[in-house]
Amino acid sequence: MNRFVYDIPTKVYFGENHLKKLGSEVSQYGKKVLLTYGGGSIKKSGLYDKVIAELEKAGLEIFELAGIDPNPRVTSVTEGAEICKREGIDVLLAVGGGSVIDCTKFIGAAAFYDGDAWDISIGKAPVEKCLPIISVLTLSATGSEMDAMGVISNLETKEKVGMGSPLMQPKVSFLDPTTTYTVSKFQTACGAADMLNHIMEIYFNRENDLFMLDRVMEGLMKTIIQYGPIAMAEPNNYEARANLMWTSSWAINGFLKGSKRQAWTCHPIEHELSAYYDITHGLGLAIIAPRWLTYTLDEDNVSKFYDFGVNVFDIDKSLEPMVVAKQSIEKLEDFLFNTLELQSTLTEIGIDETHFEIMAKKACQDGVLEGFKPLRAEDIVNIFKMCL
Amino acid sequence: MNRFVYDIPTKVYFGENHLKKLGSEVSQYGKKVLLTYGGGSIKKSGLYDKVIAELEKAGLEIFELAGIDPNPRVTSVTEGAEICKREGIDVLLAVGGGSVIDCTKFIGAAAFYDGDAWDISIGKAPVEKCLPIISVLTLSATGSEMDAMGVISNLETKEKVGMGSPLMQPKVSFLDPTTTYTVSKFQTACGAADMLNHIMEIYFNRENDLFMLDRVMEGLMKTIIQYGPIAMAEPNNYEARANLMWTSSWAINGFLKGSKRQAWTCHPIEHELSAYYDITHGLGLAIIAPRWLTYTLDEDNVSKFYDFGVNVFDIDKSLEPMVVAKQSIEKLEDFLFNTLELQSTLTEIGIDETHFEIMAKKACQDGVLEGFKPLRAEDIVNIFKMCL
Incomplete structure (x- = not known):
C-alpha cells in the first residue's frame, strides 16, 4: 500500500436547472470565453441556445470552436489554440462529451505553447500553464469532466495518446442527467x-x-x-x-x-x-x-x-x-x-x-x-x- | 432525487512521510501560523516536534494554542480568536483529532468577528470569512479533516451545537495512518x-x-x-x-x-x-x-x-x-x-x-x-x- 495525494478540486453542479450559475462561474475567470463543441447535436437539443443565453446574460465575449470529432484530432487542438492566442481568450467552456472536453484540455495547454500542439500530447513539451476549463457534460462515459486526463488522435501518424496534468482538470462541471436523454x-x-x-x-x-x-x-x-x-x-x-x-x-x-x-x-x-x-x-x-x-x-x-x-x-x-x-x-x-x-x-x-x-x-x-x-x-x- | 452541488476541495496527503510538504503548504497562506492542539499526546508521540521542525524549516512564525478538550469548549475558541487578532495570524494548523480541528474551524471564523464567539456557533452571527485551515489528523473518527462542519460545547449553558460553512473546510489535510497507532x-x-x-x-x-x-x-x-x-x-x-x-x-x-x-x-x-x-x-x-x-x-x-x-x-x-x-x-x-x-x-x-x-x-x-x-x-x- 503506497502513499498518495488526493486532489480533486472540480466543483460539480449535479441535476437539472443549474445552468443559471454558468455565467457567474465562467465570469470568475475572465471576459473572453471560447465555447467548444462537437458536431452540432447541442444545437439540435437546444442546449447550445441555453448556454449562449447564459453567457450573454453575464456579459461575456463569446468565441466558438465547433466540429470537434469523436476521437478528437490534434488539428482541432491547433485550431483552438490559435483562437486563444489571437483573441486573448481567458477561459474555455467545453459543451459536449469526453471528446470535446479532452480536446479542450489540450487547447488550454497549447494556448501557452508556441510549437506544434502534438508536442504537448506526446509529452515532448510539458504542460506549464493551462487556461481554466469549465465543462457542460452531455454524455456519461469518459469521466473527463472531473479528471486531469485527455486523449487525442493524430490521423497522419495513426497515433492516439493519453496525457494529463492537474492544470488541465476542469474547475467546474455541470452534470445534468437530462442532457443525456438524447x-x-x-x-x-x-x-x-x-x-x-x-x-x-x-x-x-x-x-x-x-x-x-x-x-x-x-x-x-x-x-x-x-x-x-x-x-x-x-x-x-x-x-x-x-x-x-x-x-x-x-x-x-x-x-x-x-x-x-x-x-x-x-x-x-x-x-x-x-x-x-x-x-x-x-x-x-x-x-x-x-x-x-x-x-x-x-x-x-x-x-x-x-x-x-x-x-x-x-x-x-x-x-x-x-x-x-x-x-x-x-x-x-x-x-x-x-x-x-x-x-x-x-x-x-x-x-x-x-x-x-x-x-x-x-x-x-x-x-x-x-x-x-x-x-x-x-x-x-x-x-x-x-x-x- | 434532488439537485446538489459537489464541492470538496480539500487536498489530502495520505500515508507516511508526507510531512515534509507541511511547510510549503502552510507557507502558501502566509507567515504567521497558529498551531492548535489538545492535551499533549502529540508531544508524547513526537509528532509535535516533527511539526515544529517543518514549520521552522519553512521560516514560519509559530504561535500556539494548547489544551483543546475533547468535546471542545467555546472558551478555547475565544482564546484562539484573541491570539489571531492580537498577533495577525495568517493561517491555522490543527494537529489532533476532530475536537481540535472542529475548534480550529470556529477560531478561524471568530477571528473575523468582534462579538461573542458563541454567536458564530449558534448561527447568530454568520460566517463571513475564515482563516485558512490546515490539519494533521491523529484520530480516525469525526471526518472534520475533510468537511465543512464543526461541533462546539458551551459548559455554562450545557449546549453542544454543530455548525458549518464551506469557508471552514480545511484546505489541506495530512492523514498518516501511523499517527493513529497510539x-x-x-x-x-x-x-x-x-x-x-x-x-x-x-x-x-x-x-x-x-x-x-x-x-x-x-x-x-x-x-x-x-x-x-x-x-x-x-x-x-x-x-x-x-x-x-x-x-x-x-x-x-x-x-x-x-x-x-x-x-x-x-x-x-x-x-x-x-x-x-x-x-x-x-x-x-x-x-x-x-x-x-x-x-x-x-x-x-x-x-x-x-x-x-x-x-x-x-x-x-x-x-x-x-x-x-x-x-x-x-x-x-x-x-x-x-x-x-x-x-x-x-x-x-x-x-x-x-x-x-x-x-x-x-x-x-x-x-x-x-x-x-x-x-x-x-x-x-x-x-x-x-x-x-
Whole structure:
C-alpha cells in the first residue's frame, strides 16, 4: 500500500436547472470565453441556445470552436489554440462529451505553447500553464469532466495518446442527467462499457489496495450493471441517467486508484484499435476486456476474480474460486454482448489481423505493458486474436 | 432525487512521510501560523516536534494554542480568536483529532468577528470569512479533516451545537495512518462507531438517493466492520488504520449525501448526552443507534433495513424482509457491543432518567427531529429509555 495525494478540486453542479450559475462561474475567470463543441447535436437539443443565453446574460465575449470529432484530432487542438492566442481568450467552456472536453484540455495547454500542439500530447513539451476549463457534460462515459486526463488522435501518424496534468482538470462541471436523454442506445451502451472498464483497469491490478476502495469499486460496477440496460430501454429515465452520470465521473477522477500502484491494459490496447480504425472507444474496450481477463486469469490472481464474481455479479460464494472466476468472465460477456447488445468480436466490426502486429508493438511501446499481468507484444497479439 | 452541488476541495496527503510538504503548504497562506492542539499526546508521540521542525524549516512564525478538550469548549475558541487578532495570524494548523480541528474551524471564523464567539456557533452571527485551515489528523473518527462542519460545547449553558460553512473546510489535510497507532483500544472503537454512524445517518433516510451512493455506503460500512476489530487487536496494523482513516473522511465529507434530502437523528440526540454528561461522542452514538433503528423500523421502511442486512452484514437474502431487518439490528448490536466492546447502556456509563425530558426537548428543539422517521420529544424519551 503506497502513499498518495488526493486532489480533486472540480466543483460539480449535479441535476437539472443549474445552468443559471454558468455565467457567474465562467465570469470568475475572465471576459473572453471560447465555447467548444462537437458536431452540432447541442444545437439540435437546444442546449447550445441555453448556454449562449447564459453567457450573454453575464456579459461575456463569446468565441466558438465547433466540429470537434469523436476521437478528437490534434488539428482541432491547433485550431483552438490559435483562437486563444489571437483573441486573448481567458477561459474555455467545453459543451459536449469526453471528446470535446479532452480536446479542450489540450487547447488550454497549447494556448501557452508556441510549437506544434502534438508536442504537448506526446509529452515532448510539458504542460506549464493551462487556461481554466469549465465543462457542460452531455454524455456519461469518459469521466473527463472531473479528471486531469485527455486523449487525442493524430490521423497522419495513426497515433492516439493519453496525457494529463492537474492544470488541465476542469474547475467546474455541470452534470445534468437530462442532457443525456438524447444519447442513442448504442452510445449509452458504449458509455456504460467505457466507465465499467475504467473501474476494471484499477480493480484488476497486481497490488492490493485499500479494502475500502475495492468495495467502493464493486458498488460502482453494480450501479453500471443495474442502470446501463434501463437507460437503453428508457432513455428518459432520470434515475438511470443520473446514476450512470455520477458513476462515470467517479470511475476515473482519481479517487478509486488511491494508494494502488497500477497500470492500465485495455486502454492502451484499445487506443491502437481506435487509432487505426476510428471505432468507438467503449465498444473497443468491451470487445477486449473479457478476452484480456481470460488471458490473464491464473491461480495466483484468482482471488481478485472471485471477489469480482461474488461482489459484483452475485455468484454463489461457496463455489470454488476458479469456478467463480470463470463464471465472472462469462457474466461480464453476457452483460456486454447480450444486455448492452454490443458487438462481441473485431470481425463483426470489420477488423481483421492485418495490423495486429504493429498495433500490439505500439500498445506496449515495444516493451512490456504493465498492469494486472505484464504483457508483451506477442501476448497482445494473442488477445487480439481471441477477439476475432 | 434532488439537485446538489459537489464541492470538496480539500487536498489530502495520505500515508507516511508526507510531512515534509507541511511547510510549503502552510507557507502558501502566509507567515504567521497558529498551531492548535489538545492535551499533549502529540508531544508524547513526537509528532509535535516533527511539526515544529517543518514549520521552522519553512521560516514560519509559530504561535500556539494548547489544551483543546475533547468535546471542545467555546472558551478555547475565544482564546484562539484573541491570539489571531492580537498577533495577525495568517493561517491555522490543527494537529489532533476532530475536537481540535472542529475548534480550529470556529477560531478561524471568530477571528473575523468582534462579538461573542458563541454567536458564530449558534448561527447568530454568520460566517463571513475564515482563516485558512490546515490539519494533521491523529484520530480516525469525526471526518472534520475533510468537511465543512464543526461541533462546539458551551459548559455554562450545557449546549453542544454543530455548525458549518464551506469557508471552514480545511484546505489541506495530512492523514498518516501511523499517527493513529497510539490511539487506545477504547478510542479506536469509539471512532469506528462514530464513522459508522455518520454513514447510517445518511443511509437511513426517507428519500431515495442514487443507488450508486447506497452501494458506496455499504462498502464503507463493511470496511469499518472489517477493520475496527483488527485495529483494536493490532494497534500497529497499517492496513486496518489506513482503511479506517480514509473511510472516516469519506463517511462525512459530503460525497455520500449526494442528492438525498436528509436530516440526522442520532447526532442531535447524542449531542445532548455529551452536553450534559461529557461522554465520548462515538460511545453515545453506539448506545443510541440500534435503539433508534428498533424504534423506527416499520413495514414502510423495511426495505432499507433489508439492504443493510444483506449488503452490509451478509444476511441470507432469501429470508423475509422483516426477519432480515430485525437480524440486521442484532448484528449491529453485536458489532458495537461485543466486537467493539463498547458499553451497551446508559446505565453502565452512569446516566439515568434525570435529564431525559429536557435533553429530548433540546434535541428536537421542542418540535420535530426530522430524519428517517420524524421524532418528537416523547419519541426521543422513549429511545433514551430503551438505552437504559
